[in-house]
């Protein structure tokens with residue numbers, strides 16, 4: 001059997017379409033709530049598979065779940081004030097609470113399920129870190145297939161690399177960046193019949209749709225005004241657009257929220273194409289010549305993505321077309337934010353009690369920017385997605401807060417971060433009660 005992730009003719013990614021009229025679809029999203037009372041069943045416990053009627057590609061017996069998706073939406077007054085919202089208007093969807101510490105588990109449970117359905121023996125992915133951590137945890141828990149992960153040799157955060165190693169995934173550090181690693185893994189998968197778990201895999205996006213179902217559920221099934229999400233390979237934004245398009249077509253929601261996808265300024269392919277070159281979804285062949293010119297210039301000028309938000313340090317987002325479709329469906333906008341804005345926003349997220357990794361804070365920095373531009377109104381209800389846990393990348397956090405200028409310069413100065421406005425520096429004190437009291441009273 002051949003496992004395809006892209007069309008053999010045009011090379012575009014595949015997409016999952018259901019024949020909804022032949023499937024049991026609930027008449028109201030409220031029906032999913034009743035599954036809370038049946039939480040001893042692992043499928044009803046899972047924050048992904050609780051909604052399995054809306055991603056109905058697998059038989060219950062094939063589903064691989066490790067209890068993913070127990071994530072929460074919470075109002076954040078601290079971050080709301082920072083962004084410039086009216087009281088109660090800003091919500092954080094904290095996907096760092098997943099078993100491997102990032103939203104990737106929502107997708108990997110679905111990809112692992114499909115891998116099981118097709119009897120895969122080996123699964124692989126390329127990763128800036130979180131995808132490999134997620135695939136590795138599913139493989140080690142399920143014990144159904146072996147795993148090879150390809151990471152770029154540069155800036156993988158240690159929190160993430162340590163997970164892949166600890167979960168016993170075979171880990172290849174390719175001498176190149178993420179885009180190189182992804183190209184190689186796609187080749188290897190094609191050559192060796194290995195099951196590919198990057199977000200080129202359409203089943204992953206099916207799982208990631210459920211992040212939006214949980215957001216709606218937390219808001220008592222009221223649709224917010226904005227969803228703001230960091231954009232890397234654009235799997236999440238694509239999945240969110242698909243989720244809302246399907247819910248609307250099924251009559252399960254009455255309107256679609258607006259979508260804001262936030263790039264790091266150092267990895268801003270989507271921003272350039274969408275906001276500066278005006279590329280739009282046109283049914284599948286989106287702006288192909290503009291996009292091709294853009295990428296060939298990127299290659300000939302040897303432009304490489306560079307941001308400390310390593311999870312979104314990507315040159316060629318593979319889900320570009322699907323993301324354009326999502327932006328079209330959700331009246332979307334794209335913005336870019338600097339590493340400085342990202343780290344300042346991250347410190348505010350932390351001050352409000354939610355730790356996240358740098359890439360995640362791009363959503364908050366982007367919301368602040370859109371609020372300042374007046375695109376987001378102060379009275380709107382805004383949901384920012386916190387994609388990954390704070391402990392994934394503690395170096396960036398410590399460097400920002402540390403009064404240790406050498407560390408700050410080394411880690412962040414090179415990335416153009418000049419100030420740490422919200423730094424909470426550790427205080428060095430002598431090992432002496434009197435001195436400690438003096439410091440506390442200062």
Ligand SMILES: *Cc1c(COP(=O)(O)O)cnc(C)c1O
Pocket residue numbers: 102103104130131199230231232233234235236237311312357359360387388389
């Ligand atoms: C993978 C990842 C992203 C990027 O998501 P895409 O779906 O590739 O756009 C953002 N933040 C974190 C923490 C991630 O792990």
